[in-house]
Amino acid sequence: EVQLVESGGGLVQPGGSLRLSCVASGFTFSNYGMNWVRQAPGKGLEWVANIKYDGREKYYVASVKGRITISRDNAKNSLYLHMNSLRAEDTAVYYCARDRVPMSRSPFDYWGPGTLVTVSS
């Protein structure tokens, strides 16, 4: 059974940093691209970042470029989101999600339950 479980969320002050983790199981993690998607309270979904299966290609939404970095450790079946210079508008539930098809344009077929990040003083 495919499982994704996020951790690392919490309350952080504006300008602070946080690292989110997502541990994967039930599939060959190193074969799949992975994503972070966020949802602000009461709002819609926003794709944040993608990392290809081998970590060599990464893509970001413009609003996080230069502040947020996606990475992965295939030996540990883990995905990360390193967040710096956090702003109030980064407050959201952060989901990790798997590309449905390796190495191709793909929607997201498995999602974790999410971890809440709150940026507030």
Add this chain to the structure above:
Amino acid sequence: DIQMTQSPSTLSASVGDRVTITCRASQSISGWLAWYQQKPGKAPKLLIYKASSLESGVPSRFSGSESGTEFTLTISSLQPDDFASYYCQQYNSYPETFGQGTKVEIK
């Protein structure tokens, strides 16, 4: 960036109704469109991919169609479990973008 315009934002319907949600892309996305269902406090669930392909395990009352840059999600006969929010997503190019969402409420 490709903008996805989804409508309506809210839809009131009864069990058994046929429901249609529309998503329009600001430019061609070559059918690289997905639909998700999300219930409160839960992660989204993939329903449809490549505009009209039904994800495994999803009931056949859900269907998707495409006409140029306009995409439609249809629920043929609304069931109690279908009251939720629905989102379209284009995955033709980065940044991938979602529609604003449609909340399907009980009439």
